[in-house]
Amino acid sequence: MEQLAQLGRIGISTLERLGRGHVLLLHMLSGVTALLVRPKLLIAQIHSVGVLSMLIITVSGLFVGMVLALQGYYILSQFGAEETLGVMVAASLVRELGPVVTGLLFAGRAGSALTAEIGLMKATEQLSGLEMMAIDPIKRILTPRFMAGLISMPLLAALFSAIGVIGGHFVGVGLLGVDDGAYWSQMQAKIDLHEDIFNGVIKSIVFGFVCTWIALFQGHDCVPTSEGVSRATTRTVVHSALAVLCLDFVLTALMFGE
Amino acid sequence: MQNSAVNQKLMPLHPNDNNEPLVKIRGLRFYRGNRAIFDGIDIDIPKGSITAIMGPSGTGKTTLLKLIGGQLRPDGGTIHVNGQNVHQLNNKDLYKLRMSMGMLFQSGALLTDIDVFDNVAYPLREHTKLPESIIRKLVLMKLEAVGLRGARNLMPSELSGGMARRVALARAIVFDPEMVMYDEPFTGQDPISMGVLIKLIPRLNKASQLTSIVVSHDVEETSNIADVIYVISNGKVIAGGPSEQVANSDSPWVRQFMDGQADGPVPFHFPAEPLETDILGN
Numbered sequence: 173m174e175q176l177a178q179l180g181r182i183g184i185s186t187l188e189r190l191g192r193g194h195v196l197l198l199h200m201l202s203g204v205t206a207l208l209v210r211p212k213l214l215i216a217q218i219h220s221v222g223v224l225s226m227l228i229i230t231v232s233g234l235f236v237g238m239v240l241a242l243q244g245y246y247i248l249s250q251f252g253a254e255e256t257l258g259v260m261v262a263a264s265l266v267r268e269l270g271p272v273v274t275g276l277l278f279a280g281r282a283g284s285a286l287t288a289e290i291g292l293m294k295a296t297e298q299l300s301g302l303e304m305m306a307i308d309p310i311k312r313i314l315t316p317r318f319m320a321g322l323i324s325m326p327l328l329a330a331l332f333s334a335i336g337v338i339g340g341h342f343v344g345v346g347l348l349g350v351d352d353g354a355y356w357s358q359m360q361a362k363i364d365l366h367e368d369i370f371n372g373v374i375k376s377i378v379f380g381f382v383c384t385w386i387a388l389f390q391g392h393d394c395v396p397t398s399e400g401v402s403r404a405t406t407r408t409v410v411h412s413a414l415a416v417l418c419l420d421f422v423l424t425a426l427m428f429g430e
Numbered sequence: 431m432q433n434s435a436v437n438q439k440l441m442p443l444h445p446n447d448n449n450e451p452l453v454k455i456r457g458l459r460f461y462r463g464n465r466a467i468f469d470g471i472d473i474d475i476p477k478g479s480i481t482a483i484m485g486p487s488g489t490g491k492t493t494l495l496k497l498i499g500g501q502l503r504p505d506g507g508t509i510h511v512n513g514q515n516v517h518q519l520n521n522k523d524l525y526k527l528r529m530s531m532g533m534l535f536q537s538g539a540l541l542t543d544i545d546v547f548d549n550v551a552y553p554l555r556e557h558t559k560l561p562e563s564i565i566r567k568l569v570l571m572k573l574e575a576v577g578l579r580g581a582r583n584l585m586p587s588e589l590s591g592g593m594a595r596r597v598a599l600a601r602a603i604v605f606d607p608e609m610v611m612y613d614e615p616f617t618g619q620d621p622i623s624m625g626v627l628i629k630l631i632p633r634l635n636k637a638s639q640l641t642s643i644v645v646s647h648d649v650e651e652t653s654n655i656a657d658v659i660y661v662i663s664n665g666k667v668i669a670g671g672p673s674e675q676v677a678n679s680d681s682p683w684v685r686q687f688m689d690g691q692a693d694g695p696v697p698f699h700f701p702a703e704p705l706e707t708d709i710l711g712n
């Protein structure tokens with residue numbers, strides 16, 4: 173009986189959180205029009221959310237591309253199909269690894285920072301202070317960050333894939349001796365704009381949306397103490413990672429299944 | 431005759447009527463969990479006055495200011511500001527009402543990613559389209575009033591607690607509000623800046639017909655500048671009225687607080703079981 177009540181409590185509090193999350197989302201979206209008038213706010217956030225994440229994305233993309241080329245070459249060479257290495261590298265990156273790994277890195281780099289920032293602003297009464305100055309903190313502080321995440325994530329994923337292709341070229345063509353022309357021309361011929369690239373972009377937009385939403389909600393909903401902020405930051409990373417991986421499966425099934 | 435009847439219908443209570451208090455609190459009840467922070471209190475804050483709210487630490491003075499500002503919802507009773515019921519306003523009207531309020535938070539609540547100047551300029555930049563040259567003048571004037579014109583380029587993390595509070599004060603008054611709520615403005619101030627603030631608050635009041643609510647523990651200083659004093663303890667108003675009357679009241683409750691005695695009817699301790707049972711067990 174006790175356990176049942178416990179289960180019920182957990183269920184109710186989860187539903188409550190979900191509800192608060194959606195209310196927050198609507199509130200943030202209602203601030204988008206006001207943001208259009210002040211693009212400076214958005215640009216500043218794109219800088220801190222997106223531009224500052226570029227380094228980690230670039231380095232990771234490079235290494236992932238290089239590993240893909242190594243592994244791919246090993247398998248493909250067994251069938252004498254080394255020339256298709258470019259296709260393999262590019263398809264893996266554009267369809268899967270670009271959006272997914274970028275999403276995971278984005279949650280760790282930008283998402284955790286957003287949660288900590290908003291949580292600390294709440295704990296130090298900065299958000300209450302804004303309210304008393306008749307400034308809606310959700311529209312003024314959260315909306316620009318949300319839009320910045322939404323815009324940055326697909327661009328970062330594209331960067332990741334592009335750098336990965338270059339890394340694959342460096343290892344495949346430069347070190348393993350795959351034909352340079354074959355690497356590019358096979359890729360050009362086989363990678364489909366709609367099937368591969370468009371679907372990958374959709375994934376990265378969805379991941380950006382979900383990760384930024386989770387990060388901002390956790391920050392805004394945290395217990396306003398140092399422990400509360402640290403817990404919220406952990407939750408952001410864990411929930412975002414799970415959300416990215418689960419959604420990736422769902423999206424992949426919808427896009428490529430049949 | 432008929433004309434005035436119509437007028438009365440249109441404006442049953444002129445909000446700026448001089449006799450009507452700016453803030454009118456009736457039967458306010460507020461709970462944290464099962465503990466009643468306010469248990470039916472009535473407070474009138476007259477327009478253009480300085481009203482002091484006093485009481486032991488943890489009685490809910492900060493909570494009261496947040497209720498007046500509409501950041502918390504009462505569990506019962508009403509709060510009217512300028513004739514409007516704060517907790518029945520929609521979001522838009524509430525924000526409009528807050529435009530005419532300034533609040534100095536106990537913690538300062540400065541934005542930590544911008545410097546002192548930008549913090550004070552923040553409300554002006556958000557709500558007006560004033561040219562930068564005018565904003566600069568307004569901000570420097572307010573910073574001068576709190577003695578921190580020279581600190582304009584410091585970041586909030588580089589300020590001491592007392593300085594941060596004075597910057598927050600400058601920010602609270604930069605928009606020339608009709609009412610300012612000061613949550614413990616004197617805490618952490620040295621005697622000199624305390625003296626400056628004690629002169630500044632009444633001066634602002636006179637100069638711009640401001641209504642001030644001052645929450646403070648500094649009994650002597652506060653009763654010197656206050657027109658009206660309310661003493662809150664244990665969820666009740668234990669004394670309220672013109673400051674001389676309260677300061678000279680001979681009620682044991684008020685005397686204990688005003689004279690700072692540990693023993694008396696006002697509990698110094700947070701509600702708890704007796705010390706003996708707590709320490710020795712049953």
Ligand SMILES: Nc1ncnc2c1ncn2[C@@H]1O[C@H](COP(=O)(O)OP(=O)(O)OP(=O)(O)O)[C@@H](O)[C@H]1O
Binds near residue numbers: 492494
């Ligand atoms: N977020 C909260 N959750 C639960 N209880 C709270 C919360 N904030 C305040 N309280 C309780 O409400 C009571 C009133 O708090 P408040 O901050 O209003 O006191 P105060 O009169 O301003 O005290 P001080 O003079 O020390 O600033 C306190 O006893 C505290 O225990």
Ligand SMILES: [Mg+2]
Binds near residue numbers: 491492493536613
């Ligand atoms: Mg307080």
